[in-house]
Amino acid sequence: MTDLATPPQEHTHVPLKHPRLPSSAPLLAAGIAVAASAIVGMTLGWGVAGIGALAIVLHLAGITLWSRAVENARAATDRLVTSLVWVALLVALIPLVSLIWKVITEGANALNGRFLTWSMRNVIGEPGGIYHAIIGTLLITLAAAVISVPVGLLSAIYLVEYGGQSRLAAWIRFLVDVMTGIPSIVAGLFAYALFSIIFGPGTQMGLGGGVALSLLMIPIVVRSAEEMLKLVPADLREASYALGVPKWRTIIKVVLPTAMAGIITGVTLAIARVIGETAPLLIICGSTDSVNFDVFHGQMASLPVFIYSSYTQPGSNPEILKSMAWGAALVLIIIVMALNLFARLAGKFFAPKRGR
Amino acid sequence: MALAGVAIFLTAEGLPGLTASSEDLKGHANFLAYVAPLVFGTLLAAVIALLIALPLAIGVALAVSHYAPRRIAVAIGYLVDLLAAVPSVVYGLWGIAFLGPRLVPVYEWLAAHLGFIPFFEGPASNTGRTIFTASIVLAIMVLPIITAISREIFVQTPRLNEEAALALGATRWEMVRLAVLPYARSGIVSAAMLGLGRALGETMAVAMVLSASGVVTFDLISSTNPSTIAANIALTFADATGIQRNALIASGLVLFVITFAVNFAARAIVERTDQGRAR
Numbered sequence: 001m002t003d004l005a006t007p008p009q010e011h012t013h014v015p016l017k018h019p020r021l022p023s024s025a026p027l028l029a030a031g032i033a034v035a036a037s038a039i040v041g042m043t044l045g046w047g048v049a050g051i052g053a054l055a056i057v058l059h060l061a062g063i064t065l066w067s068r069a070v071e072n073a074r075a076a077t078d079r080l081v082t083s084l085v086w087v088a089l090l091v092a093l094i095p096l097v098s099l100i101w102k103v104i105t106e107g108a109n110a111l112n113g114r115f116l117t118w119s120m121r122n123v124i125g126e127p128g129g130i131y132h133a134i135i136g137t138l139l140i141t142l143a144a145a146v147i148s149v150p151v152g153l154l155s156a157i158y159l160v161e162y163g164g165q166s167r168l169a170a171w172i173r174f175l176v177d178v179m180t181g182i183p184s185i186v187a188g189l190f191a192y193a194l195f196s197i198i199f200g201p202g203t204q205m206g207l208g209g210g211v212a213l214s215l216l217m218i219p220i221v222v223r224s225a226e227e228m229l230k231l232v233p234a235d236l237r238e239a240s241y242a243l244g245v246p247k248w249r250t251i252i253k254v255v256l257p258t259a260m261a262g263i264i265t266g267v268t269l270a271i272a273r274v275i276g277e278t279a280p281l282l283i284i285c286g287s288t289d290s291v292n293f294d295v296f297h298g299q300m301a302s303l304p305v306f307i308y309s310s311y312t313q314p315g316s317n318p319e320i321l322k323s324m325a326w327g328a329a330l331v332l333i334i335i336v337m338a339l340n341l342f343a344r345l346a347g348k349f350f351a352p353k354r355g356r
Numbered sequence: 357m358a359l360a361g362v363a364i365f366l367t368a369e370g371l372p373g374l375t376a377s378s379e380d381l382k383g384h385a386n387f388l389a390y391v392a393p394l395v396f397g398t399l400l401a402a403v404i405a406l407l408i409a410l411p412l413a414i415g416v417a418l419a420v421s422h423y424a425p426r427r428i429a430v431a432i433g434y435l436v437d438l439l440a441a442v443p444s445v446v447y448g449l450w451g452i453a454f455l456g457p458r459l460v461p462v463y464e465w466l467a468a469h470l471g472f473i474p475f476f477e478g479p480a481s482n483t484g485r486t487i488f489t490a491s492i493v494l495a496i497m498v499l500p501i502i503t504a505i506s507r508e509i510f511v512q513t514p515r516l517n518e519e520a521a522l523a524l525g526a527t528r529w530e531m532v533r534l535a536v537l538p539y540a541r542s543g544i545v546s547a548a549m550l551g552l553g554r555a556l557g558e559t560m561a562v563a564m565v566l567s568a569s570g571v572v573t574f575d576l577i578s579s580t581n582p583s584t585i586a587a588n589i590a591l592t593f594a595d596a597t598g599i600q601r602n603a604l605i606a607s608g609l610v611l612f613v614i615t616f617a618v619n620f621a622a623r624a625i626v627e628r629t630d631q632g633r634a635r
Contacts, residue, residue, distance in 0.1 A: 074527055074530065075527060077527070077529055078527035078529040078530070080529075081528075081529040081532075082423065082528065082529070084415060085415045085418050085419045085423050086419060086423070087415070088411065088412045088415025088416055088419065089416050089419045089424075089432065091412060092412050092413075092415075092416050092436075092499055092503075093432075095439075095450075095455075095496045096435060096438065096439050096442075098450075098454065099442065099447070099450045099454075102450060102453070103446060103449075103450070106453075174623060177623045178616060178619045178620055178623055180619075181550065181553040181554065181557070181615055181616075181619035181622075182557070182612070182615070182616075183556065183557020183558070183559065183586055183611055183612070183615055184444075184557065184559060185559040185586045185589050185590060185608065185611070186557065186608050186611060186612045186615075189589070189604075189605050189608040192605070193605060272441060273441075275443070276442075276443020276444065276445065276446070277443070277444070278443070278444060278445040278560040278590075279444075279559035279560055279563075279586065279589075282590055283589070283590075283593050304443060304445040304560070307445050307446070307449060308445050308448070308560060308563075308564065311449060311452070311453075311564070312564060322453075325449065326449070329445070329446045329449055332443055332445075332446065333442065333443070333446060336441050336442070336443060337438075337441070340437075340438075340441055
C-alpha cells in the first residue's frame, strides 16, 4: 500500500484583496492637478484655457500612474478611460455653458420694450426693434406648420394603419428617414426653384419660407406621429371594430385621441427645430426693415435672418446692430426653449386618462 | 414624393448653370472647375468636425449610459438636447464673436511650433475665422446627434452580456470594450455618418465663421480658406443674378446628391443591423 498522503505544500500567501486606491482618489487627483496647473499657469501668465488643458493632462497622467503603482495595469487602464469619459463630458459642456452665458449677457443689454415693439423701418443711428422679425418668424413658421402637420399626420396614419409591413410603406419610411438629412439650404433652393417656375424668376415671399421649412418639418412630424400611433394598443382598435365601427371612424375617434399627447409634443418639437433655420429663409424670403403681415407678397424679415444680416452687414452703426443681433439671438433662444418646455408639459397634460 | 420633387426642381433650375459661361462663374473655366473647390472645402470641414466630435460624443454617450449615476445622467441628457435645440445662426454668432478671437493665440502657437506639418503651415489668421474654427463649431453642432444615437444603442446592450463580463472579473472598461462596443459598432458607424451628413449641409455657422476665398488648401489655420457649398450659396445668392443663380442651384444639387448618398448609406447600415438583430 502506497502512501497517499502528500507532504503539505508551502503555499505562497495570495491575498484575497488587491490593494485599491481610496474611493476619493479620482477627485483627489483632479484637485491636485487643478491646483498644480493653476500655480504653474499663473506664474507663466496663461489664460484659463491653458490652465484647464494642463490640469486635464496632469490629472490623466497622475491617476494612471498612481493606479499603476498601487493597483495593477488593468485597473490603471480602467481609471484612465473613466477619467477620459468624464473629461469628454466636461469638454462637451463647455461650449454650451459659454454660449448661453454669452448670449444672455450680451442680449440682456439690448432687450427692452422698444426693442420688442419697434421695427427697423426708417431707423437710422439709434437702436430700433425686432418687431418685424418676430412677426415674420411667427407667420412663416405658422405657414410651415399649416402645410406640414396635415401632410405629416396623414402619412403617419397611412404608415401605421394602412401600410403596415407592405413594400410601399417600407420604402416611404426609408425615404422619410433620408429626408431628415436634407441640408436646410437645399430645402431653400427647392422652394426658390419651385416659386421661380410658378410665379416667374426671382420671386421672394413669406409663403416660400413656409414651403421650405415644411420640407424640413414633415419628416420629423411623420416619424414622431408614427411612433405615437404605434403605441396605441391594438386592443382599443379591435374593441372598436368589434362594435361595428368603420376603420376611418375608429382612427378619428379612438386612435387619434389616444395618441394626441404624443403628436402635440412631436409637432411642437418639430416647430422648435425649424424656427431657428436661417439658410432657406435667407434665399426665399429675403429681408426687409418693415413689418409685413402678408405671407403672399413681398420680402419678409425673420429673426434668424435678422441676426445674420445685422451681424455680418451692420452698415454704418456696427455697435448698435451687433448688440441688436445678440438681443435677437436671446429672443430666439427663449422662444425655442419655451417651445421645448411646452412640448414636455403638453406630453404630460394631454396624456389620455388612464383611469383608476 | 417630396424628395423626388426636390430632385426634379433642382435639376430643372440647375441645368442652365451646368453649361454657364466663364464670366458668370467668376473666371472659372466651367462648372466643374467652379464646384470642385467647394466640394473639397465641404468635405474637409465636415471630416475635421467629425474627427473632433466622434470621440467626444462616444465619451458623453458612455458617460450617460454606463458611468454616470442615474440622476446626473438624466440631467446630462437634457443638457445635450439643449445643445441640439440652439439655432444654427446662434452658433455662428458665438463662433465669430467668442470662439474665433480666443483661438487666435492657439493658431499663432501652432504656426510657430508645428509649422512643418502642412495643416499648420500658417501664416496664422488674425481674426480666427479659419476653417478649423468652422470645423469646431460644426463639431459642437453634430455632437448632440451622434451622442443621442450612440447613447440609445449603448443602453440597448444586453444586460446579461455586461453582467457576464463583470462576473468574470472584467474592469468596467474591459466590460465596455468586450460587451458594449462590439454590440454598438454598426450603430456608432451610422451615427457618425448621420453626423457627417448634418455637417456637410450645415450652412449658417460656416457662412458666418469662415472668411472664405475659394482656394484648395490643406492649411487649416490661415486666413485664406476653402469655402463650402452651402456657405457659398448663402453668401453669394443675394448678389447673384440670372445664370449665376442657376449655377448656385446646380451646386446645391451637388450638395444634395452628396448628403443623400451619405444618409442613404447610414440608414441602410441601420436597417441591416436591425434585421440581423431580429433573427
